[in-house]
Amino acid sequence: LPLKQVRKLAEMCKELIIMEEGFPVIEEQLRSILDTNHKIHGRLDGTLPRDGELNPDLVAKALGKEVKSFYQPSPIVESRPPALCQGCGHRDLYDALNEVVKEHEGAKVFSDIGCYTLGALPPFRAIDTCIDMGASITMAKGASEAGVHPAIAVIGDSTFTHSGITGLLDCVNENANVTILILDNETTAMTGGQDSAGTGRIESICQGIGVDENHIHVITPLKKYFEEMKELIRKEITHEGVSVIIPRRECIQTLSRKKKAQK
Template identity: 45%
Template sequence: MYSTGPIKACKVDVMEELALLGDEAVALGAIHAGLTAAYGYPGTPSTEIMERLIAEYEAGGPKAAWCTNEKTALEAALGVSFAGRRAMVTMKHVGLNVAADPFVNGALLGIKGGLVIAVADDPGMHSSQNEQDSRFYASFALVPCLEPRTQQEAYDLTREAFDISETFHVPVLLRLVTRLSHARSGVRTAPSRDQNSLSKADKREWMLLPAYARRRYASLLERQSSIHVWSEAHPVNRLELEGRDLSRVVITTGLGGNYYEENLADLKVHLQNQGRRLPARLHIGVYPAPQALIRRLCQDAQEILIIEEGQPLVEQNLRGILPQKPVIHGKLDGTLPASGELDPDVVRPALGIAARPALQISALQDGSFTLPGRPPQLCNGCPHGDSYTTLQLAVEGLESVAITSDIGCYALGATPPYDVPETIVCMGASVNMAKGAADAGIQHAIGVIGDSTFLHSGITPLIDAIASNTPMTLVILDNSIVAMTGCQDTMLPSEGIAQLVLGLGVEPDHVIQLEAKRSNLEVNAEILRKEILYQGVSVVIFKRECIEAIKKRQKLEAAKKAKPVCEDRGGQA
């Protein structure tokens, strides 16, 4: 029997099979592991983990909530762990940069209740500004990392991650990637366990004053040998030697194992035609990398192929693990592409297999074949379009203008037909980059940021600008929702943003709220231009609800109206 909706999963005493996204499998695995609370910030491809957890919370499951940013989410989870209970944090890979401070320091704490950080990487940059690999963070922080390759493993390893955290008293990083997070498969669940009882940790293990922190770091280093022993013995780290070619070996990690196995039938035929056997192989799914298994695999190897999704973590470390010098193939020597996602077809040339037969499309008369590009764009009727048009009118004729933008739907204003922002770097960067541009001598520095992103990481840089009375204008595009990741609620209602900005110290005459509306373009542009010319900090808030948020709200309202109302008739509806 398959199910996809909330199932009040905090108490499940029987095994059942569900059709789940990888993200949903993580959410359910956490609940069944005895989760007490989960926190996160939306970011593709991780968003569905928290959405499922929130749905279960509303159906009677453990606490689950969005937070202002990834740092605040992880710090809340640390509080749950300190109280002896199990907590999860969810984010995408660039979100771990925001949470790096509590993540790295959290490794020094005496973790009491299991703490799991579920991070979804985005190889290929489908909806991200870089391809960073979160496994490097786990290696840097000296904590275990689990890398599931199927939805079933996502469920199983999430459950296990809490036990590992409590065994070694460290946070555990669960590394996902887009194809696993957003693909659906059958998952067999197991009976759930109860939540931990409330029991505070030893405060001496949770205060990182230098004297305590030095002892905690020494303790973390001492535990590394036990963590390595665990990794070597874990069944997910699977070594295949029997009847294999030991001179040419393969190491796979995460989804790289799937792509290798999808080519296995063709590889067998290819090698049999050459009188050769399948290569010996090690699949790695938990880290630190199992060094003894790697040495055993490679002791007679002349060539090694490493197939790993993401950046070449194992490949870079291999030379430090192996005493001999076999030829190592992977991303560093160009055998596999250094960027983008892997897939079975990308892996085939590295295995020496011919490309699969493909449909040949007839070329145009001039011999070329091109499809028109379809870049993402703002939705028809999006309020940001009117806001950008207003900004274009406001700066018309001005010299020395810099417009810095941020991560969100409004980043699409950098493409035609608007072409307005000149920089897009990371969450919150627009604010202080506008300040820096003004400090460098740009006369009209303008930062553009969304409402949720402003709350995420735009407040503190605005304080910097206020403190130095920087001549700049911050434009906050308030569409009342976290639109790009699926219309999650913002942490503060729209009416509260102006109050917050006033509370930070922006002069009341220069906190302006405008309705982002096409009929108001000329009037709004004139008001905005005055603020851009003002020699101090001004904040202009363009307000209009996201059209997708309107649809979502109307759908919920319709559902509430259609819901049967029970009357009190002696216990009968």
Template identity: 50%
Template sequence: YEGELSPDIVRKAIGLPERKGLASRALTPPGRPPQLCQGCPHADSYGALKEALKDYPLHAVTSDIGCYTLGALPPYNAIETTVDMGASIGMARGAAEVGLTPVVAVIGDSTFYHSGLSNLIDAVSHNTNITVLILDNDTTGMTGAQPTILPSSRLEPVLKGVGIAPEHIRVLRAHRNEHEQNVQAIKAELAYEGPSVIVLVRECIEALKKARKA
């Protein structure tokens, strides 16, 4: 880069002899695509969502920016589109308004508080037929595990406050032991013609590891 200084450039500038290093072979490391952490709750959430959608060959799953965006990659292949923070619910609403069903918006808890809430209010005001999955891992994992604005216990009252019918708010545990129960809950909300929210809760595995070491 222009203006960049390296040890070799500095040595040359002050008249020191050039250092001769060992010749190195050009090595191409094997490809390692990004993936969810081992034990990540999002993996269990996507597993349940994929199974619930098997009955719907034509569907759309929109996503936001976060660790869960990796659900677009193998082995999950669970989401079709991602644009920016907060866009998942707005995109889902647009797809539903032109007749595509079912439509699922996937968003993290911290992103929901940051920029997803206003789009959900809009969906409620128009009674839009979408299902929102809030992946609640109780942290902002992608940017360093910062705390979320509100704890998990406060999320359900917020959803009720913006107008989501209480019977269409489901709080589930994102774990493989709850897989079948979660699949059935998602199927039930996909069949509902209106806005519904499923909160899949389990703490970020990396945040949990750090907390145990502290």
């Protein structure tokens, strides 16, 4: 923080209110920088809620203003959690994966950060973990070493190129008994549809890292390939080593944006 400016500003104020989205990072820093003569308000003293999104009502209340309208949803609106888009290829993949996982009592599915993390929620409940970017493959490897079978990793194509490649290399180096699903929606859907660093090259990246090409498969996650998806996952689970399955179907949101742009 620019200490000189912060102190100068604080000297001109009786009280400071820090309104931060997310964690009260600046508020904490100011509390350590400024002396105790300064009253600092924010998320840490309860002026604002400790977590959650800020909205105009919360800000008005914090400023001591009259709160005219509460941002409450209408009572007729049913609250609902976020969900995978209808028609998303991840849905078809999770349907198939769930069927296969049910056949193995000790199966664990380690996932990652992306749209596909929504597979943790009903109706899929298809993944067991989501820790941080890249953790799916490394956790599956660790679990496999600890005796979990099948140890399945689910990671998106963008997350894979961001921080999954090193985990896969480790799996190859140690010939880990893992089945890795790289859900390729051919975009970085969560951040607006940019290409990922590996768009169009996921198989060759896996091959370059050293995954046996006989155990790298691309499938299209569509309902009509439901049986084929299950068969492939079943087959690769029995392979004692590293398998990579790439269910590839473009994100329907990106696709519809492209189509609109072409009109």
